[in-house]
Amino acid sequence: MTAPAGPRAHEHPVRVLDGRVDDERRDGTDVLRLERASLGFGERTLWSGLDLAVKPGEFVAVLGPNGSGKTSLLKTVLGQQPLDSGRVLLEGAPVRRGDRRSGYIPQQKLVPPGTPLRARDLVALGVNGHRFGLPLPRRGERERVDELLASVGATSYADRPVGSLSGGEQQRLRVGQALADDPVLLLCDEPLLSLDLAHQRGVSELIDRRRREHDTAVLFVTHDINPILDKVDRILYLAGGRFREGTPDEVLHGDVLSGLYGSPVDVFRSHGRVVVVGVPEAETHAHDHHHPDEHPGIHA
Amino acid sequence: MIDLDTYVQLLGLVQNSIIAGAVLGLVGGLVGVFVMQRDMAFAVHGISELSFAGAAAALLLGVNVVAGSLVGSLIAAVLIGLLGARARDRNSIIGVLMPAGLGLGILFLALYPGRSANKFSLLTGQIIAVDSPQLAWLVGISVVVLVALLLLWRPLTFDSLDPDVAAARGVPSRFVALAFMVLLGLIVAVSVQIIGALLVMALLVTPAAAALRVSASPVLVPVLASVFGLFSAVAGILLAIAGSLPISPYITTISFAIYVACRLIGRASRRGVRVAI
Numbered sequence: 001m002t003a004p005a006g007p008r009a010h011e012h013p014v015r016v017l018d019g020r021v022d023d024e025r026r027d028g029t030d031v032l033r034l035e036r037a038s039l040g041f042g043e044r045t046l047w048s049g050l051d052l053a054v055k056p057g058e059f060v061a062v063l064g065p066n067g068s069g070k071t072s073l074l075k076t077v078l079g080q081q082p083l084d085s086g087r088v089l090l091e092g093a094p095v096r097r098g099d100r101r102s103g104y105i106p107q108q109k110l111v112p113p114g115t116p117l118r119a120r121d122l123v124a125l126g127v128n129g130h131r132f133g134l135p136l137p138r139r140g141e142r143e144r145v146d147e148l149l150a151s152v153g154a155t156s157y158a159d160r161p162v163g164s165l166s167g168g169e170q171q172r173l174r175v176g177q178a179l180a181d182d183p184v185l186l187l188c189d190e191p192l193l194s195l196d197l198a199h200q201r202g203v204s205e206l207i208d209r210r211r212r213e214h215d216t217a218v219l220f221v222t223h224d225i226n227p228i229l230d231k232v233d234r235i236l237y238l239a240g241g242r243f244r245e246g247t248p249d250e251v252l253h254g255d256v257l258s259g260l261y262g263s264p265v266d267v268f269r270s271h272g273r274v275v276v277v278g279v280p281e282a283e284t285h286a287h288d289h290h291h292p293d294e295h296p297g298i299h300a
Numbered sequence: 301m302i303d304l305d306t307y308v309q310l311l312g313l314v315q316n317s318i319i320a321g322a323v324l325g326l327v328g329g330l331v332g333v334f335v336m337q338r339d340m341a342f343a344v345h346g347i348s349e350l351s352f353a354g355a356a357a358a359l360l361l362g363v364n365v366v367a368g369s370l371v372g373s374l375i376a377a378v379l380i381g382l383l384g385a386r387a388r389d390r391n392s393i394i395g396v397l398m399p400a401g402l403g404l405g406i407l408f409l410a411l412y413p414g415r416s417a418n419k420f421s422l423l424t425g426q427i428i429a430v431d432s433p434q435l436a437w438l439v440g441i442s443v444v445v446l447v448a449l450l451l452l453w454r455p456l457t458f459d460s461l462d463p464d465v466a467a468a469r470g471v472p473s474r475f476v477a478l479a480f481m482v483l484l485g486l487i488v489a490v491s492v493q494i495i496g497a498l499l500v501m502a503l504l505v506t507p508a509a510a511a512l513r514v515s516a517s518p519v520l521v522p523v524l525a526s527v528f529g530l531f532s533a534v535a536g537i538l539l540a541i542a543g544s545l546p547i548s549p550y551i552t553t554i555s556f557a558i559y560v561a562c563r564l565i566g567r568a569s570r571r572g573v574r575v576a577i
């Protein structure tokens with residue numbers, strides 16, 4: 001399943017008006033910065049002293065066992081979860097709730113059948129869903145929605161009820177919805193969960209193309225690094241109250257992960273895939289809700 | 301049965317009730333679309349029991365019954381909105397509030413010295429609809445709910461679908477959720493006056509549930525829901541005039557029949573007969 005080409009960069013309104021901004025972004029102002037960030041609940045520290053800088057167009061994967069605080073990290077970046085200490089900056093200023101410069105794709109949940117929304121309405125909510133007032137369409141909105149639908153390869157089912165679409169099709173729409181305002185940062189929480197391989201590839205390519213063509217920074221939470229191994233620039237690995245950040249080669253290393261988990265862990269690479277073996281039981285099963293058997297990076 | 305002349309005379313007398321029923325049916329159908337999407341049918345029931353308690357208290361104290369009904373409704377709606385953000389909490393809170401409300405209401409009615417026919421109309425609806433001075437209130441409240449609902453429409457749709465994403469995209473979700481509860485409280489208080497606390501769902505849940513059976517269009521569903529609500533309410537009142545029964549059994553039967561018809565149509569259309577979008 002391959003998506004048709006999205007809007008070309010020079011056609012994009014924001015790019016045309018704001019080429020400067022893009023240059024500035026490229027020059028290295030960080031889209032997202034976490035400085036000495038710490039978060040815990042009760043006795044338990046999820047992570048502390050976390051420093052992370054994400055540049056425009058960078059693809060950063062966040063890995064870690066269940067309950068290591070990956071979703072909480074995204075909530076922090078969304079301004080929905082205050083830190084215990086430290087700062088989170090979006091383009092240099094502290095994050096605030098509901099900032100439309102970040103797009104968000106949540107941990108996947110299916111839209112129930114019978115929901116009175118078509119595919120295009122789901123995407124349209126990204127464009128105008130926050131606006132109070134009579135729900136009348138504004139000029140240009142339909143075109144924008146069509147453009148977004150095309151960019152995620154959803155044109156063919158644009159008018160079907162969302163609830164009747166497959167998980168993969170719905171996930172493409174969520175990507176389209178998150179891209180509505182040309183976000184500078186895309187936050188994805190396990191967007192590939194419960195998708196088949198073809199859809200995993202389709203959706204991750206969509207996100208990858210977006211950051212290449214529009215310089216959108218991507219923070220991508222995942223249990224399994226393999227579908228995106230060839231795309232990520234850096235990995236942030238959270239485990240056991242500690243973290244490690246670096247390129248895939250630096251982080252996906254037996255010594256590094258052994259250090260994080262505090263017990264021997266091996267990392268094997270075969271046929272371009274990464275397999276992690278020996279993750280302690282307690283770490284993987286302490287918080288298993290829906291994916292009990294997946295360890296980070298494991299798909300042997 | 302009565303003859304045509306008498307019927308036309310009666311029609312003149314209950315003209316206002318018909319208007320109130322029409323407005324309530326229409327607005328109730330629209331509110332119902334969000335009640336279904338937010339999975340709040342049980343909340344409707346809970347609010348209506350407290351609304352009943354408020355109305356019964358007002359009856360006992362000799363103050364305006366609509367006002368009493370409103371106070372009960374709003375207290376319940378706001379409590380459920382504040383304490384029951386998550387569905388599971390919400391259901392337990394409603395489960396606790398509902399018998400408390402119903403019990404209080406029954407106590408107040410038992411203490412009330414007036415005629416018992418009046419009393420039970422709060423639970424099961426009026427013989428014919430309420431008297432004129434109150435009608436203005438009922439219509440006025442319904443119109444306020446209608447306007448507010450239209451202004452909230454898009455953020456409310458977003459929040460109903462996916463509160464996390466909506467919040468991330470700038471929807472003030474707590475405000476939207478609470479505002480919806482207040483609107484729900486208002487429209488429940490109106491419905492209690494006309495159809496009775498026990499039967500409120502026939503106007504706030506059934507029409508929308510029926511519409512959702514035949515369509516998934518974001519335009520057609522609200523339109524159908526309000527048409528079904530309006531039709532049930534008005535036809536119910538017109539039929540009730542001719543007899544001596546309260547209007548509610550007519551309304552509930554019509555709205556139930558519409559639901560059954562929609563289920564059958566929905567099933568047929570899924571089999572390939574394309575009836576609706």
Ligand SMILES: Nc1ncnc2c1ncn2[C@@H]1O[C@H](COP(=O)(O)OP(=O)(O)OP(=O)(O)O)[C@@H](O)[C@H]1O
Binds near residue numbers: 066068071287
């Ligand atoms: N608001 C909260 N109050 C108390 N504890 C919380 C809260 N939010 C998260 N937690 C706890 O913090 C820990 C991390 O949760 P989080 O959802 O961030 O994990 P995760 O890494 O996303 O896990 P998963 O892989 O299962 O999605 C969990 O133990 C969770 O119970």
Ligand SMILES: [Mg+2]
Binds near residue numbers: 070072189
């Ligand atoms: Mg998570």
